[in-house]
Amino acid sequence: MDFMTSVRTCLGKYATFSGRAQRSEYWWFVLFNFIGSIILNIIDTAIIGVPALSIIWALGLLLPALSVSVRRMHDLDKSGWWILVAFIPLLGFILIIYWFVQRGTEGPNRFGSDPLASGRYAAA
Template structure:
């Protein structure tokens, strides 16, 4: 799956927590959100600058992050489904540092071959 296909797929399944997502779909969307967020952060700095108290004024980047929160959670749950885990494992991210590392380990793992309890293999057509 290429970059544009991954982004379109994730945004097309905006709040779909069922099914499976291949690694490329998850990581391309993550890269997309990182790049757009960084660009919007720079636009915020250029347009709005800082307040008198030295605080940065950020409007666009936080709005974008809020807009992609739900699809980000959905693709994360679908990625966990591909490794035959429940989407509820996303809650482990609430544990500082350790939760992030555990999720990172889960996200980089290869998905289960063939169908599992969460649906058909997204790579079955290849």
């Protein structure tokens, strides 16, 4: 999945917590969110002086980021509730990163069919 397809998919599934998200879908969306945050922080600092645009950006993308994270956990055949492990200081963050860089379950799992095998997305 390429950058634009990933962003469109994540924004199109704004609050869809069912199904699966492959690695490329998740990481391209994280990159989009990161770049947007940096640009808006620069604008906020240089022009406005308060983080108004950055806060709007973060709040606007909170739900899509959460939903793609849950779908990414589903791709690993784990419950979406496992993302709460990120609240464990340091260890939770490391574990989440470790899981999110892993390849998803091949073939169908209890959360749906394999996004790569089903032909919904091009292999990344």
